[in-house]
Amino acid sequence: MTDIRDCVQAMLRQNLADEQARQERISSYEKNGRRVVNGGQTGESSWEITDWRTGDVLATGTGGYDAYDDAARRLDPGGRWIHVDHFDVDFEDEEDEPEYAPGVPASLAEALREWLDLNSTPNEDVAVVAGWSAEEVDRHRR
Incomplete structure (x- = not known):
């Protein structure tokens, strides 16, 4: 069974990848004069x-x-304008939600995802669970 640390790290890596893809889509629109x-x-x-x-x-x-x-x-x-919200990644269908860590129950993964997404969750707390520095966590949560 995968541990919680692996699950949180996978979620943080996915956050960063999603944000990088979002930034690329935004830049592409801007390069086309939008x-x-x-x-x-x-x-x-x-x-x-x-x-x-x-x-x-x-x-x-x-x-x-x-x-x-x-x-x-x-x-x-x-x-030619487009609202930034149109670039957000949204998993409306549960089947599209990536599996972050095999062996972590879906209900626990969902609770961890919600915890990570809360603005009130300090990077320092996430760092304790992820085993990363607070700075590295911040880079993945922006």
Whole structure:
């Protein structure tokens, strides 16, 4: 049976590989003249649109999603912008979820995945389990 350390290390390696692939996809879109944006609701009816790469604020406003959508269409009439969320890896189907460590029960692997994904889980805690430095864990969790 694989131990928990192997499972956590495999998950961290997968995080880094997924992020590297995501960055490559983003760069490819940008090389083709597209702009990657971020933003959305910032309050009950307020919103903002930012350039994902630079953080520059492109637009802010109120009026909820309809006003946000109108601003995005006005600022990007050619449809060259894409929201950064479209680049996220999402395993909606359990069958697509990689097996991180043979012998680790799926329910435990799921709990470990959730623990790793929590922003409140300190890198130092993960480092204890993974047997890595906190810096190495941070590089794999970004």
